[in-house]
Amino acid sequence: MLYRRRSSPNVFLAVLTPSESNEVSPDAALVNRLLQRDVSAFEDLYDRHSRIVYTLVLRILQQASTAEEVVQDVFLHLWRNAAQYDGSRGPFLPWLLTLARNRALDQLRLKSERQRRREEQAEELPPVVAIPDFEGSLDEKRRAKRVRELVALLNPKQKRAIELAYFEGLSHAEIANALQEPLGTVKGWIRNGLLRLKEGLQATS
Amino acid sequence: MNNAGQFRDHFRELIEAYALGSLDAEERAAVGAHLATGCEECTRALEDARLLVSQLAYLAPEAAPLDMLRGRLLQTVRAEAAAAKAYTSAISKSAIPLWMWGAVAAVLFFALYNAYEAHSLRETIRKTQEALTAQMELQQESARRLAWAQREALILTDPRSMKIAMSAGTKGMPELQATWHHSMGIVVSGQKLPMPSGNRTLQLWLIPKAPGAKPMPSMTLRPDADGTFDLLVANPPDSPSGTKSLAITEEPAGGSPQPTSTPIWVGAVAGK
Ligand SMILES: [Zn+2]
Numbered sequence: 001m002l003y004r005r006r007s008s009p010n011v012f013l014a015v016l017t018p019s020e021s022n023e024v025s026p027d028a029a030l031v032n033r034l035l036q037r038d039v040s041a042f043e044d045l046y047d048r049h050s051r052i053v054y055t056l057v058l059r060i061l062q063q064a065s066t067a068e069e070v071v072q073d074v075f076l077h078l079w080r081n082a083a084q085y086d087g088s089r090g091p092f093l094p095w096l097l098t099l100a101r102n103r104a105l106d107q108l109r110l111k112s113e114r115q116r117r118r119e120e121q122a123e124e125l126p127p128v129v130a131i132p133d134f135e136g137s138l139d140e141k142r143r144a145k146r147v148r149e150l151v152a153l154l155n156p157k158q159k160r161a162i163e164l165a166y167f168e169g170l171s172h173a174e175i176a177n178a179l180q181e182p183l184g185t186v187k188g189w190i191r192n193g194l195l196r197l198k199e200g201l202q203a204t205s
Numbered sequence: 206m207n208n209a210g211q212f213r214d215h216f217r218e219l220i221e222a223y224a225l226g227s228l229d230a231e232e233r234a235a236v237g238a239h240l241a242t243g244c245e246e247c248t249r250a251l252e253d254a255r256l257l258v259s260q261l262a263y264l265a266p267e268a269a270p271l272d273m274l275r276g277r278l279l280q281t282v283r284a285e286a287a288a289a290k291a292y293t294s295a296i297s298k299s300a301i302p303l304w305m306w307g308a309v310a311a312v313l314f315f316a317l318y319n320a321y322e323a324h325s326l327r328e329t330i331r332k333t334q335e336a337l338t339a340q341m342e343l344q345q346e347s348a349r350r351l352a353w354a355q356r357e358a359l360i361l362t363d364p365r366s367m368k369i370a371m372s373a374g375t376k377g378m379p380e381l382q383a384t385w386h387h388s389m390g391i392v393v394s395g396q397k398l399p400m401p402s403g404n405r406t407l408q409l410w411l412i413p414k415a416p417g418a419k420p421m422p423s424m425t426l427r428p429d430a431d432g433t434f435d436l437l438v439a440n441p442p443d444s445p446s447g448t449k450s451l452a453i454t455e456e457p458a459g460g461s462p463q464p465t466s467t468p469i470w471v472g473a474v475a476g477k
Contacts, residue, residue, distance in 0.1 A: 037286045043279065051269050052262055059265030068274050069364060076362065079282050090252055094259035101262070105226075144263035151264055165227040166261045172227050187222070194221045198257050 027092035034082035042079055049093060050075070052140075053100045060104040060167050070107055074100045105169040143201075150200035151193075157181065158189040165190060216247055224254035276382055277368065280394055281361040284435075288354030357437050360386040367445055371395075371453065371472030381434065381470050383451050390439040391423075393453070398428040404458035407434070410468070411442055414449045425460040448474045 024032075027048070033041035053074060058067040077099065078085075085095055151159055157179055164170045164178060172190070176183040216239045222228050223236045240247055360366055361384050369383040371393070381395035393409060401407060409423040421442040428434040452468035 037289045039279070039282055039286050042282050046275060046278065050275070051267070054270040055265045055268045056262040058268050068270055071270055072274060072278055075278055076281065079285070090256060094256045097259040097262050098255060101259075143260070147260050147263040151261075162225075162261065163264065165222075165225050166258065167265070169226060171229050172222070173229055175227070190225065190227060191218070191221055194225070194254075194257060197260070201257075201260065 024087070025091060028087040031078075031082050031085050031087070031092060034079060042075075045078070046075060049096055052093070053096060056097060057100055057104040060101065060108055060169075066107060067104075070100070070104050074103055077103075101166075108169060146201065147197065150197050153200075154193050154196065155189075158193050161186055161189045162193050216244070217250060220247055220250045221254045221257070224251060224258045273368070273370070273382075277361065277384075280382060280384075280392070281358055284354055284358040284361060284392075288358060291350040291354055353437060356389055356439065357392050357435075360384055360389045360392045360437075363389075367475065369451060369472040369474055371451060371470040373470050374467070375469065378469060381453070381472070383472055385441075385445050385474070387445060390437060391441050391451070393434070393436045393438075393451070395428075395434045397432045398434050399432070400428060401455050405455050406458055406460065407453050407469075408456040408460045408464075409436065409438065410452045410454065410464060411448045412450045412452055413443060414447055420452065420464055422460060422462055425456065445474055450474055 027045070030041045030045050030048075034045070050071065054067060054071050057070045057074070058064065061067045061070065074096070078096065085092060089095075151162070154162070161175050161179060161181075164175045165172075170178065172183060172187050175190075176186045179186065216236055219228060219232060219236050223233065228236065236247075240251065363386055366384045366386040369385060371381040371383055373380065378399075379395050379397050381393055383391060383393045385391045391409075398407075406425040406427050408425045410420040411423060412420050423442060424436060424438050426434065426436045450471055450473045452464075452472075453470040454464045454466045454468050456465060
């Protein structure tokens with residue numbers, strides 16, 4: 001689990017990316033074994049990443065049963081289409097999270113507008129199963145903590161704008177409307193917020 | 206594509222929002238078109254931005270999926286891996302070898318000349334036909350196993366299937382998972398089951414809803430040497446709506462018309 005760090009300008013990526021030596025990351029090795037229909041590799045990948053995938057999908061969909069369906073869908077997609085992951089384009093987990101987020105947002109858009117509004121008004125988070133920590137590496141835990149700290153430093157509306165974009169799939173215009181702020185302000189917040197997160201993560205690593 | 210510095214910078218500034226998916230349709234299309242020109246700087250920036258955006262997942266309150274989801278996924282994945290194996294062996298075992306087609310051609314060629322006169326020729330024809338039939342049977346057997354595994358995978362993955370947890374009455378016995386699809390049948394599976402003694406076998410029963418009705422016998426199966434139990438009942442004797450619960454008992458080899466022991470596993474069929 002020890003990745004040597006890249007000396008590229010994108011230092012923050014180093015925590016996520018295997019070194020540029022020929023060492024293959026554990027995830028990439030497991031994905032390769034999926035291509036051989038190796039069930040135990042699938043089990044390992046599930047155990048390593050199902051929590052963060054479920055965490056993300058549940059946050060987007062706010063409903064445990066639908067979230068589980070999407071998580072099932074995501075992992076079956078991984079099992080059946082492992083070849084779609086291209087290790088040379090970046091580490092595995094961000095790829096998997098992007099896939100999961102897209103699936104969850106698709107599912108969210110399927111819900112009727114009425115139902116969605118009702119849920120937004122209620123603004124109710126589902127009961128969260130108390131979990132001491134992610135099963136992932138210590139690196140992952142540290143990173144999770146750091147991401148939360150860095151985003152907490154943003155002004156609350158800026159944070160909300162980023163959350164609306166990421167977890168609810170809203171566009172700049174929709175966010176401006178939801179927060180009753182000018183469009184230009186919202187665009188600036190989001191970009192500035194993401195860049196500050198990036199700087200913070202770079203400084204951390 | 207990147208000699209127009211102003212344009213490049215303009216797109217570069219939109220890359221984070223593009224990765225986040227928050228651009229409006231027009232801007233998104235413009236950035237997409239620019240990326241399609243192969244601008245290296247923006248392509249690299251997009252890969253970085255995707256990594257950055259994926260980190261936002263850690264803002265969500267931590268939660269964990271139920272263990273049942275893991276079990277369900279693994280069942281499906283195991284069934285599909287078995288199907289893939291059956292398929293591979295179907296291909297490798299049953300392709301009719303080239304030499305055999307050669308033999309068929311040769312046989313036909315001589316047959317035209319000799320009009321079945323020579324006994325040896327008839328013998329050759331007979332042997333070739335036998336060999337071909339054996340090949341076809343092998344192919345059918347592999348195809349059947351493949352179809353079976355596919356059916357099982359479909360039952361396990363179709364969201365309309367009903368999931369039934371079958372818990373054991375005895376301590377230390379693992380739980381079984383039943384999945385019932387209204388038209389494709391029931392799959393019951395579990396891991397690490399103890400082997401029934403002697404020739405005895407496990408038998409599935411459908412307990413009808415109607416009061417006083419007798420349990421309906423279904424199929425029998427012994428766990429394999431690893432203790433894996435994987436039963437597919439393509440045509441259950443009743444529908445989910447007529448069934449109160451599923452039960453599994455230990456029975457003499459071949460099964461029984463009615464249960465002769467108390468069920469080891471029982472799972473309630475959720476009524477609609
Ligand atoms: Zn560019």
